[in-house]
Amino acid sequence: MFRNVAAIYLHLAGLLQRKKAGTSLTRCLHQTFAMAKRLQARRLDGIDHNPWVEFSRMASEYDVVNLGQGFPDFPPPDFAVQAFQLALSSDYMLNQYTKAFGYPPLTEILASFFGKLLGQEIDPLKNVLVTVGAYGALFTAFQALVDEGDEVIIIEPFFDCYEPMTLMAGGRPVFVTLKLSPTQDGELDSASNWQLDPTELASKFTSRTKALVLNTPNNPLGKVFSEAELELVASLCQQHDVICISDEVYQWLVYDGHQHISIASLPGMWERTLTIGSAGKSFSATGWKVGWALGPDRLLKHLRTVHQNTIYHCPTQGQAAVAQSFQHEQARFGQASSYFVQLPEAVQRSRDHMVRSLQSVGLRPVIPQGSYFLIADISDFKSKMPDLPGDAEEPYDSRFVKWMIRNKGLAAIPASIFYSMPHRKHFDHYVRFCFVKDESTLQAMDEKLQRWKTELRP
Amino acid sequence: MSLKITNAKRIEGLDSNVWVEFTKLAADPSVVNLGQGLPDISPPVYVKEKLSKIAAIDSLNQYTRGFGHPSLVKALACLYEKFYQNQINPNKEILVTIGAYGSLFNAIQGLIDKGDEVIIIMPFYDCYEPMVRMAGATPVFIPLRSKPVDGKRWSSSDWTLDPQELASKFNSKTKAIILNTPHNPIGKVYTKEELQVIADLCIKNDTLCISDEVYEWLVYTGNKHLKIATFPGMWERTITIGSAGKTFSVTGWKLGWSIGPNHLIKHLQTVQQNSVYTCATPLQEALAQAFWIDIKRMDDPECYFNSLPKELEVKRDRMVHLLESLGLKPIVPDGGYFIIADVSLLDADLSDMKDSNEPYDYKFVKWMTKNKKLSAIPVSAFCNEETKLQFEKFVRFCFIKKDSTLDAAEEIIKAWIRQKS
Numbered sequence: 001m002f003r004n005v006a007a008i009y010l011h012l013a014g015l016l017q018r019k020k021a022g023t024s025l026t027r028c029l030h031q032t033f034a035m036a037k038r039l040q041a042r043r044l045d046g047i048d049h050n051p052w053v054e055f056s057r058m059a060s061e062y063d064v065v066n067l068g069q070g071f072p073d074f075p076p077p078d079f080a081v082q083a084f085q086l087a088l089s090s091d092y093m094l095n096q097y098t099k100a101f102g103y104p105p106l107t108e109i110l111a112s113f114f115g116k117l118l119g120q121e122i123d124p125l126k127n128v129l130v131t132v133g134a135y136g137a138l139f140t141a142f143q144a145l146v147d148e149g150d151e152v153i154i155i156e157p158f159f160d161c162y163e164p165m166t167l168m169a170g171g172r173p174v175f176v177t178l179k180l181s182p183t184q185d186g187e188l189d190s191a192s193n194w195q196l197d198p199t200e201l202a203s204k205f206t207s208r209t210k211a212l213v214l215n216t217p218n219n220p221l222g223k224v225f226s227e228a229e230l231e232l233v234a235s236l237c238q239q240h241d242v243i244c245i246s247d248e249v250y251q252w253l254v255y256d257g258h259q260h261i262s263i264a265s266l267p268g269m270w271e272r273t274l275t276i277g278s279a280g281k282s283f284s285a286t287g288w289k290v291g292w293a294l295g296p297d298r299l300l301k302h303l304r305t306v307h308q309n310t311i312y313h314c315p316t317q318g319q320a321a322v323a324q325s326f327q328h329e330q331a332r333f334g335q336a337s338s339y340f341v342q343l344p345e346a347v348q349r350s351r352d353h354m355v356r357s358l359q360s361v362g363l364r365p366v367i368p369q370g371s372y373f374l375i376a377d378i379s380d381f382k383s384k385m386p387d388l389p390g391d392a393e394e395p396y397d398s399r400f401v402k403w404m405i406r407n408k409g410l411a412a413i414p415a416s417i418f419y420s421m422p423h424r425k426h427f428d429h430y431v432r433f434c435f436v437k438d439e440s441t442l443q444a445m446d447e448k449l450q451r452w453k454t455e456l457r458p
Numbered sequence: 459m460s461l462k463i464t465n466a467k468r469i470e471g472l473d474s475n476v477w478v479e480f481t482k483l484a485a486d487p488s489v490v491n492l493g494q495g496l497p498d499i500s501p502p503v504y505v506k507e508k509l510s511k512i513a514a515i516d517s518l519n520q521y522t523r524g525f526g527h528p529s530l531v532k533a534l535a536c537l538y539e540k541f542y543q544n545q546i547n548p549n550k551e552i553l554v555t556i557g558a559y560g561s562l563f564n565a566i567q568g569l570i571d572k573g574d575e576v577i578i579i580m581p582f583y584d585c586y587e588p589m590v591r592m593a594g595a596t597p598v599f600i601p602l603r604s605k606p607v608d609g610k611r612w613s614s615s616d617w618t619l620d621p622q623e624l625a626s627k628f629n630s631k632t633k634a635i636i637l638n639t640p641h642n643p644i645g646k647v648y649t650k651e652e653l654q655v656i657a658d659l660c661i662k663n664d665t666l667c668i669s670d671e672v673y674e675w676l677v678y679t680g681n682k683h684l685k686i687a688t689f690p691g692m693w694e695r696t697i698t699i700g701s702a703g704k705t706f707s708v709t710g711w712k713l714g715w716s717i718g719p720n721h722l723i724k725h726l727q728t729v730q731q732n733s734v735y736t737c738a739t740p741l742q743e744a745l746a747q748a749f750w751i752d753i754k755r756m757d758d759p760e761c762y763f764n765s766l767p768k769e770l771e772v773k774r775d776r777m778v779h780l781l782e783s784l785g786l787k788p789i790v791p792d793g794g795y796f797i798i799a800d801v802s803l804l805d806a807d808l809s810d811m812k813d814s815n816e817p818y819d820y821k822f823v824k825w826m827t828k829n830k831k832l833s834a835i836p837v838s839a840f841c842n843e844e845t846k847l848q849f850e851k852f853v854r855f856c857f858i859k860k861d862s863t864l865d866a867a868e869e870i871i872k873a874w875i876r877q878k879s
Contacts, residue, residue, distance in 0.1 A: 311560045
């Protein structure tokens with residue numbers, strides 16, 4: 001911990017500044033020298049880095065339009081806000097613990113709602129677990145099912161937590177990259193052109209493969225996996241007896257008439273799939289942190305064991321609000337008045353707005369079929385301004401994002417965060433933008449882009 | 459059928475859980491539930507009001523800072539600085555978690571490794587053992603032992619650790635000791651001398667201390683809650699855990715916190731960013747605002763930190779009286795909201811309870827729930843496998859209950875007494 005005298009000195013000086021008057025220096029010194037033993041557990045090796053902290057901080061320090069982190073800057077729908085308020089004002093016992101594995105009205109509505117969608121008889125007690133966000137469901141799944149030495153196939157680009165969660169469980173991530181099929185010149189690229197090579201995917205399965213993580217619609221690319229693509233994944237999972245962890249948080253955010261398909265609804269897949277969902281993304285209320293895992297009891301029972309030994313209960317009132325919100329949606333399912341219909345319609349317009357606007361400065365967006373995000377190709381900038389300031393090994397897209405925050409008033413996230421270390425250099429010419437933003441935010445974005453355009457060299 | 463789809467080894471043997479079984483039993487609405495530590499009193503009005511107002515604020519429905527909502531960590535720093543000799547850095551020395559339960563998990567996952575030993579004082583809040591095992595470490599148990607109390611009333615302070623026995627549990631593999639004060643289930647509030655013994659051993663053996671202080675405000679007349687992290691040499695090696703649920707009687711909010719030096723907290727933060735990432739925003743903001751109300755009036759009897767223990771002391775004394783009237787020997791707790799009593803004196807006829815492998819107190823609680831419509835929790839649930847028999851005559855009752863619940867319990871006990879005579 002203290003590698004040299006200078007470090008000790010600085011630490012002491014820091015302590016002296018912070019301490020209140022009256023405490024002795026001797027006590028301070030005694031407090032400086034803590035453990036000689038290694039402090040942190042080995043399971044934390046390699047997973048302490050958090051790229052989000054830096055970009056969030058920068059986005060708040062500069063005057064920027066924040067298109068980085070994935071959360072809406074508009075409120076949840078009225079019925080959801082009212083549901084929360086009802087949860088707070090009705091039974092005061094909702095301020096106390098509920099059932100550990102999920103507030104019963106919530107597990108019941110999730111069972112009936114998703115039972116229909118998945119074509120599956122879902123038991124609220126055996127096949128549903130409520131978690132702290134989809135993030136919590138993912139963590140619970142990894143801890144329950146991934147063991148030391150197990151391999152986990154992760155499709156790149158990937159939501160960045162899959163890799164450290166695999167590592168924390170002692171697993172070995174095995175990456176397979178979505179590859180871009182070439183487009184016609186001049187045409188904008190589409191996320192659907194990013195595909196898995198079937199032979200390459202098959203080669204990633206070994207006798208040690210425990211799980212495959214699927215994310216559809218995909219973050220950051222916005223790809224919505226087609227039925228054929230899901231059938232490919234499904235057949236390999238069955239052939240190799242592998243669990244599919246299916247992250248479907250953006251399941252309602254699909255555009256252009258595309259259909260979200262849950263892999264658990266394919267033949268033979270329910271028994272080996274965990275389907276993970278998010279109230280935050282479903283109801284534009286990311287701060288509620290309510291998520292769920294659906295699956296067969298033989299998998300869920302292990303998630304329940306983890307759950308009861310990690311957090312045990314999820315907060316009650318958020319669950320009550322989500323249950324009520326799902327009741328609202330179930331009554332309107334498929335109709336024009338359903339939020340799950342209205343939200344993607346509105347967000348599609350925002351997507352289209354962003355796609356048009358970004359091009360004005362030479363960014364080339366990849367059109368997403370779903371999710372909150374698109375990635376934009378910054379190759380032109382990479383060739384025109386190859387030397388942007390940054391750390392020694394810092395990928396280009398990260399330097400570009402920082403430059404854009406400082407100089408152009410726009411915040412985004414470098415796509416290389418969503419790639420494994422060895423592959424970052426191949427994908428350092430993309431940045432991710434979130435378009436689930438209020439019209440006023442998109443207009444503010446337009447203003448920044450217009451200014452940027454005038455600053456471009458002719 | 460699948461051979462490969464099995465659970466990870468880390469959860470092997472951790473699937474059973476006393477609460478799942480006993481809360482199901484007590485769920486019958488005709489049962490007076492003095493089992494699970496769940497207040498049926500209303501939280502303070504201003505706490506409910508704060509949350510209600512906040513739900514209407516747009517931005518508070520979206521993600522907040524992962525390690526703790528800014529206004530909440532500021533409030534926590536401000537509150538706890540009053541007890542520590544240093545200022546507390548809200549961003550580096552505090553982590554907000556999913557209940558104190560989540561803090562325990564983050565601390566154990568962050569700081570305890572496979573092969574480490576962790577000392578656990580028995581009886582113990584039941585999650586300590588499985589959490590230590592899930593981290594691949596070995597729990598080392600030491601029981602609290604009672605001194606003889608002939609004549610006088612049995613108190614939680616009669617239960618102590620033998621200093622030599624405790625010292626013998628430490629070795630080079632000992633990574634941490636888990637301390638719980640006020641203690642669940644006995645209600646013991648560790649004294650300065652007792653904490654000094656533990657502190658001395660931690661320092662001598664270069665060991666961490668995970669101090670579960672969720673009941674810190676619930677101490678009764680004649681007792682004072684002391685923080686071991688304030689003892690010389692202890693700040694650097696202690697994680698102190700607190701709970702909104704127990705502080706404001708809102709267990710369903712599931713917010714807790716860990717406080718400690720950055721060189722420890724940062725590892726809990728690493729676990730956080732790889733497990734839940736962030737806690738719910740509206741609840742954290744409401745909690746911050748509730749804290750500010752009470753931080754401003756800490757000397758006022760109206761401050762919830764003062765009014766709740768006063769209210770509970772009355773309930774405690776009522777429970778003691780009730781249990782004594784039944785012929786039981788309760789251990790009067792100095793803190794917390796549980797009371798344990800030796801029920802073997804009742805000599806209840808448990809012959810119709812099946813499953814004779816279960817400890818006496820499990821059978822007793824099931825019998826009492828079924829026949830007397832009163833539920834409690836068997837204390838041997840708070841013991842490890844080998845030592846269940848040491849506490850199998852004891853049953854735990856929760857008294858953070860509204861008067862009508864305690865009235866109903868009183869009715870049951872009076873009828874029971876009549877039946878006996």
